C-alpha cells in the first residue's frame with residue numbers, strides 16, 4: 001500500500017506526504033522530550049478549563065448542558081492543580097462570581113510564582129479565597145479549616161445558585177472533614193497506616209469516603225438544592241469519578257462490609273479508635289435516614305465532567321508524534337504494577353519491534369501477553385499494539401512512537417533519592433542494553449506534575465547505550481538500583497543530561513511513557 005494512502009486510512013489526522021518527508025531529523029531523544037511536553041501542555045489547568053467551559057453571554061455551556069448565569073455563581077476547589085483551574089475559571093466567568101474558596105497545597109502560590117507561572121495565580125482583586133494546607137500531602141488543621149469554609153459556602157446555597165467545583169489529585173488530603181466523633185488525628189492515623197501497608201488509592205479512598213462528611217457525595221449533598229457542576233482533572237487510572245479526590249460530588253453507596261474488608265486485609269480492624277467503630281456502625285454519617293431518596297434527588301442537580309486525564313495527555317502526545325514524523329501507537333493509559341514488570345514489558349516490546357525474523361517468534365508475543373495482567377494492560381491492547389509493530393515492519397514505515405501512561409509502583413528497599421519514573425527509565429535502559437539485537441529504541445518516563453518522587457526531576461530518558469555509558473564513567477547501575485537511588489545515578493551520569501527537568505508543571509494526570517523505535521534494516525520485508 002502506498003505510504004500516503006496507508007496513513008490516510010489508518011490515522012484520523014491528515015498529514016501530507018511532503019510534511020512527513022520533511023519531518024524533523026532531530027534525534028529520538030529530542031523528539032521523545034517534545035512528545036512528553038505536548039502531553040503535559042494538553043492537560044494544563046487553564047487549557048482544560050477553557051476547553052470545557054463555553055461562555056455565550058449569560059449562558060454557560062458545559063458538556064452540552066446549558067446553565068444560566070445571573071450573578072448566581074459560586075466556586076470551590078481542592079487539589080494540587082486547582083489554583084490554575086480557578087484562575088482560568090475566574091477569567092471566563094468572574095463577572096458572575098459571587099465568591100469562592102479553594103484549598104491548595106501548602107506553599108504552592110510561592111512555588112508557582114518562583115517558577116514564573118503567574119498565569120496559574122489569582123489576580124489581586126480575585127473573589128476567590130486561596131487557603132493553603134496539607135503539608136507533605138497529609139490532611140492537617142489548615143486543610144480542615146479550608147474544608148470547613150467550603151462546607152459553609154456550599155451549605156448556604158439556594159436553588160437559584162450554581163456551584164462550580166474544581167477537583168484534582170491531592171484533593172482528598174485538602175478536604176478533610178472527619179465524621180464526628182472522629183478527630184482529624186484519628187482519621188489521619190488510619191489513612192497513614194493504610195498507605196504505609198501498601199493500600200491502593202482505590203482502597204484508601206473507599207475508607208476515606210466512609211469517614212468523611214464531604215467525600216463520597218457529601219459536598220454535593222451540602223450544596224443541595226443548588227446546581228453543581230464539577231470539573232475534574234483525573235489522577236486515577238480509569239478515571240473513576242467516585243474515587244478521584246474521594247468523589248465529593250459523586251454519590252457512592254456506603255457498604256460497611258467493603259470498608260471492613262479493606263481494614264481486615266491490612267490487619268487494622270483490631271487497632272482502630274472507638275470513634276471509627278462508631279462512625280462505621282452508623283448509617284451513612286452525614287445523610288441521616290432518608291439516604292436513598294435524598295441522594296437520588298441530589299444527583300439530578302450534579303454534573304460531573306472529567307476535563308483532563310492521562311488519556312487526553314496521550315492523545316496530545318500522539319498528535320505531536322505525528323508532527324515529528326513518528327507513527328504513534330497508544331498502548332494504554334492504565335499501566336500499573338511493579339516497575340520491574342513494567343520495564344520487562346517495554347524491553348520485550350522493543351525486542352518484538354526489531355525482531356530480525358520474518359515472522360515474530362510466537363514465544364515473544366506469548367511472554368508479552370502473559371505480562372499483561374501484572375501491568376494492568378488488556379490483552380486486546382497488547383495485541384493491537386503488536387499488530388501495529390508488525391505492520392510497520394512490513395510496510396517499512398519510519399520511526400514509531402509507542403505511548404502509554406499510568407502509575408507503576410516501586411518497592412522501596414533502599415534509602416536513596418529517586419522516583420518511579422527514573423527507576424523505570426533506568427530499568428528499561430538495562431533491558432535495552434542487554435538486547436543482542438539493538439533496537440535503537442529511546443525510552444522516556446515522566447511524571448506529568450514535573451516531580452518524580454521527592455526529586456527535582458520529572459523522570460529520565462534512556463536507551464541501549466546506558467550500560468556502556470555508566471560503566472565508562474565508573475557508575476554501578478545495580479548498586480544505585482538496590483538503593484533506589486535513580487536520581488543520584490542520573491545526576492552523576494554525563495552531567496545529568498538524561499534527566500527530564502521540565503520544572504513544576506501545575507498539572508497532574510499521572511505518568512507518561514514514550515518508547516521511540518527507529519526503523520531498522522531488519523524491519524525491511526519488502
Ligand SMILES: Nc1ncnc2c1ncn2[C@@H]1O[C@H](COP(=O)(O)OP(=O)(O)OP(=O)(O)O)[C@@H](O)[C@H]1O
Nearest residue numbers: 169410416417418419420423451452453454484485
Ligand atoms: N527513592 C525512590 N526511588 C523510587 N521511587 C521512589 C523513591 N522515593 C519515593 N518513591 C516513589 O515516589 C512515589 C511518591 O512520589 P510523589 O510524591 O510524586 O507521589 P505521587 O503518587 O506521584 O503523587 P501525586 O499523586 O501527586 O502524583 C511513590 O510511588 C514512591 O514509591
Ligand SMILES: O=C(O)[C@H](O)CO
Nearest residue numbers: 169170171172244245
Ligand atoms: O486526592 C486523592 O485522593 C488522590 O490524588 C486521587 O485522586
